[in-house]
Amino acid sequence: MANREFDLIVWGASGFVGVLVAEYLLARYGVGQTLRWALAGRSNSKLEDARRRLATVSRAANTLPILLADSNDSASLEAMAARTTVICTTVGPYALHGSNLVAACVAENTHYCDLSGEVHWMRRMIDLHHERAREGGTRIVHACGFDSIPSDLGAYWLQREMRRRHGVPCSAVKYRAESFKGGFSGGTIASMLNMLGEAERDSAVRSILNDPYGLNPSLAPRGQDGPERTRPEYDPDFHGWVTPFVMAPINTKVVRRSNALLDFAYGRDFRYEEATLITGGKFGFPIAAAVAGGFGLFAAAVSIRPLRELFANVLPSPGQGPSESTRETGYFTLLLLGKHPSDTRRDLRLRIRGDRDPGYGSTAKMLGESAVCLAVDALSSGGGVLTPSVAMGDALLTRLQENAGVTFTEVSV
Numbered sequence: 001m002a003n004r005e006f007d008l009i010v011w012g013a014s015g016f017v018g019v020l021v022a023e024y025l026l027a028r029y030g031v032g033q034t035l036r037w038a039l040a041g042r043s044n045s046k047l048e049d050a051r052r053r054l055a056t057v058s059r060a061a062n063t064l065p066i067l068l069a070d071s072n073d074s075a076s077l078e079a080m081a082a083r084t085t086v087i088c089t090t091v092g093p094y095a096l097h098g099s100n101l102v103a104a105c106v107a108e109n110t111h112y113c114d115l116s117g118e119v120h121w122m123r124r125m126i127d128l129h130h131e132r133a134r135e136g137g138t139r140i141v142h143a144c145g146f147d148s149i150p151s152d153l154g155a156y157w158l159q160r161e162m163r164r165r166h167g168v169p170c171s172a173v174k175y176r177a178e179s180f181k182g183g184f185s186g187g188t189i190a191s192m193l194n195m196l197g198e199a200e201r202d203s204a205v206r207s208i209l210n211d212p213y214g215l216n217p218s219l220a221p222r223g224q225d226g227p228e229r230t231r232p233e234y235d236p237d238f239h240g241w242v243t244p245f246v247m248a249p250i251n252t253k254v255v256r257r258s259n260a261l262l263d264f265a266y267g268r269d270f271r272y273e274e275a276t277l278i279t280g281g282k283f284g285f286p287i288a289a290a291v292a293g294g295f296g297l298f299a300a301a302v303s304i305r306p307l308r309e310l311f312a313n314v315l316p317s318p319g320q321g322p323s324e325s326t327r328e329t330g331y332f333t334l335l336l337l338g339k340h341p342s343d344t345r346r347d348l349r350l351r352i353r354g355d356r357d358p359g360y361g362s363t364a365k366m367l368g369e370s371a372v373c374l375a376v377d378a379l380s381s382g383g384g385v386l387t388p389s390v391a392m393g394d395a396l397l398t399r400l401q402e403n404a405g406v407t408f409t410e411v412s413v
């Protein structure tokens, strides 16, 4: 992979998140300085528009190379993959447009990262490509955005610290979404609706989505975690009510895959779960019940095809997303608890904060840093269809804190 023309290529650079990733790379790394990178997509005119917009921020963007590759043209994808160390893709829905690129990256030994939260498609990529990617030393890393980097690196951080201080892994990790502000893009909505449509048509997709260990190696032993929560519950560890968290069905499976890929370094009985934390004293329960009820109603509504089509028509379309001010004033705060197996005084607590909205401003920075990390850092991981923590671990933790406004801070119990 040495001496390729580019360190990384952003494929999908004309889309909503693709432009944000390119803006981030431009601001942080410039053009033709420490990082050799390029814009790619299927439409030259749209990519030129995107480059013109970037050039209003920094004129250096005018010299960014543009490459053309269409998801339906495998030869164009292989030619693109052969020119770079890493491809960072925001071309989604991934289940519709992503498979040929993963195949091209594995064939060309090109590292890869994306923003997929489409669990059934990630399962397909694992089954098709994990072995060959492992043999070739190629790192294929899904879920490098808000889902699932804070979850996966948060669990990794707690396990690393518990082992370093007390010589044992945490027996369980709880993740609580404490507060967040942001919005949704048309691409995210299209990906979610496509996944639900596939689940409606195909029982095998439904089984993967409903399986807490749906991303684990097929023959790996299963742990004790069960289905996602659907009801509010009082959580004495956080002195508040908890209710379902929308990203939990994705994130929990990614963290469990990390444990399996690490040969169960977190323990075979390790438990991991996520929820939204509702504080608010005596109003905590009614708020939690209302959130759980709303969540259940939304899940029921989007499982009905005509209502899905209605949502697709009224919600943002592909290419659209939260405004700059929503992204700039957005944020997220997460609290994680790592449980010592036998002594609660040794439990560890971690706060993860992001300085932009979770889904776009912060996600673009997390994906950009993942791509740079895969391209230039000396990583000890091998190849395969990996998770962010298994592929990049400490190197990505450092990058996110130094560059991307995502902080990991220990807090007192």
Ligand SMILES: NC(=O)c1ccc[n+]([C@@H]2O[C@H](COP(=O)([O-])OP(=O)(O)OC[C@H]3O[C@@H](n4cnc5c(N)ncnc54)[C@H](OP(=O)(O)O)[C@@H]3O)[C@@H](O)[C@H]2O)c1
Pocket: 012, 013, 014, 015, 016, 017, 018, 041, 042, 043, 046, 069, 070, 071, 072, 090, 091, 092, 093, 094, 097, 115, 116, 117, 143, 144, 145, 146, 147, 148, 185, 186, 187, 188, 189, 191, 192, 317, 318, 319, 320, 321, 358, 359, 360, 363
């Ligand atoms: N995990 C997370 O935290 C997270 C957060 C945000 C987004 N996402 C995911 O990221 C993905 C992108 O979201 P978005 O809002 O940026 O979507 P978007 O604005 O619709 O962008 C999609 C991109 O895909 C390109 N594309 C579509 N069909 C193509 C094809 N046949 N060949 C090559 N390129 C093609 C589009 O190119 P044109 O411009 O030429 O149409 C566009 O650049 C979605 O899957 C979304 O779910 C995940």
